[in-house]
Amino acid sequence: MSSTLGTLLRVATFGESHCKGVGAVLEGCPPGMTLCEADIQPQLDRRRPGQSKLTTDRRESDRVTILSGVENGITLGTPIGLFVPNKDQRPGDYQEMRRIPRPSHADYTYQMKYGVRASSGGGRASARETIGRVAAGAVAEKMLGEVWGVDIVAWVSAIGDIAAGDVDGETINRRIVDGNLVRCPDGAAAARMEALVARIKEEKDSVGGIVTCVCRQVPAGWGEPVFDKLEAKLAQAMLSIPATKGFEVGSGFAGTRLKGSVHNDAFVAGAGRLSTRTNHSGGIQGGISNGESIVFRVAFKPPATIGLAQQTVDFDGNPVTLAAKGRHDPCVVPRAVPIVEAMTALVLGDFALRQCAVGGGR
Numbered sequence: 001m002s003s004t005l006g007t008l009l010r011v012a013t014f015g016e017s018h019c020k021g022v023g024a025v026l027e028g029c030p031p032g033m034t035l036c037e038a039d040i041q042p043q044l045d046r047r048r049p050g051q052s053k054l055t056t057d058r059r060e061s062d063r064v065t066i067l068s069g070v071e072n073g074i075t076l077g078t079p080i081g082l083f084v085p086n087k088d089q090r091p092g093d094y095q096e097m098r099r100i101p102r103p104s105h106a107d108y109t110y111q112m113k114y115g116v117r118a119s120s121g122g123g124r125a126s127a128r129e130t131i132g133r134v135a136a137g138a139v140a141e142k143m144l145g146e147v148w149g150v151d152i153v154a155w156v157s158a159i160g161d162i163a164a165g166d167v168d169g170e171t172i173n174r175r176i177v178d179g180n181l182v183r184c185p186d187g188a189a190a191a192r193m194e195a196l197v198a199r200i201k202e203e204k205d206s207v208g209g210i211v212t213c214v215c216r217q218v219p220a221g222w223g224e225p226v227f228d229k230l231e232a233k234l235a236q237a238m239l240s241i242p243a244t245k246g247f248e249v250g251s252g253f254a255g256t257r258l259k260g261s262v263h264n265d266a267f268v269a270g271a272g273r274l275s276t277r278t279n280h281s282g283g284i285q286g287g288i289s290n291g292e293s294i295v296f297r298v299a300f301k302p303p304a305t306i307g308l309a310q311q312t313v314d315f316d317g318n319p320v321t322l323a324a325k326g327r328h329d330p331c332v333v334p335r336a337v338p339i340v341e342a343m344t345a346l347v348l349g350d351f352a353l354r355q356c357a358v359g360g361g362r
């Protein structure tokens, strides 16, 4: 039943899709940092539904309120409570789904686990849960940027079978990523992706995609050996995002096709530290950051709720045809970009504080 992540920087999220609101409690943020809602809102705006014709039509402004942990714009070192109200609920859209578990959604498994479940909207399995992550992640990101200069940027690198060309991970920024509706920096690929998602939405179907993320200026030494390896914690954080199906770091699965002589990242003398000529490791070796950019990819499935008729059975096993009502994303990856960035910031923020605790921080 864990809704908590982190060791020293700990986030707990709360809320269902159709309750009064959602949010997070963030513990461990150091005192004395300037913080206000305006620091958090931009990432929530990038996550919010209804932001473009390619996302769900649910209308939510998703305005965040800081409930606690901040006074006169300065963090107190106490738990930071973050709250966003749910406004545009339409539980009626889910009437039919009360007796029919949606194929590949979480209705069946929640019912089997608890014997009861939120009656509409997917409850905790809804993407609304990720609001708390994004709000808390924005705070972690502010800390990482101000103290260590860490810079995190994610973008859409594939939708369906359309893949973006090479993107320069050292120069990509959020302004470029937000240059089109699908958040893909390769303009030609983005245009094809937009057309694909629009067509899929028209067909009442859905499609998956991949988000790539780069983290620059992460100092060497973050991450713990063995079970709390940096890539293991990143994988856990990414695979906890709804609709994720895969995670790979650096060369990932493609690296299996290279020989060691090609794959090895040879060291070169750098300014004050060793750097590497290539970065197949994705900035992590032995579970610890090596000072190169951290690069990983996250695979998202086609969302489960589709308007197209599907043959399935109800909870009693009776054959039924389900054509889902309601407002749903035909493809989640454009909205998943700030969620991936947020989860990255929460993991790196935790390791930053853990490194300080062993005397290796600033």
Ligand SMILES: Cc1cc2nc3c(=O)[nH]c(=O)nc-3n(C[C@H](O)[C@H](O)[C@H](O)COP(=O)(O)O)c2cc1C
Pocket (backbone or CB within 6 Å): 056, 104, 105, 106, 122, 125, 126, 127, 130, 241, 242, 243, 244, 303, 304, 305, 306, 327, 328, 329, 330, 332, 335, 336, 339
């Ligand atoms: C940004 C975002 C938006 C999503 N929108 C929808 C949606 O509109 N309809 C849907 O069925 N699933 C949507 N999902 C996915 C579900 O939350 C998730 O697939 C479902 O709870 C099943 O969980 P699982 O993917 O962990 O198996 C979305 C996920 C994300 C990250």
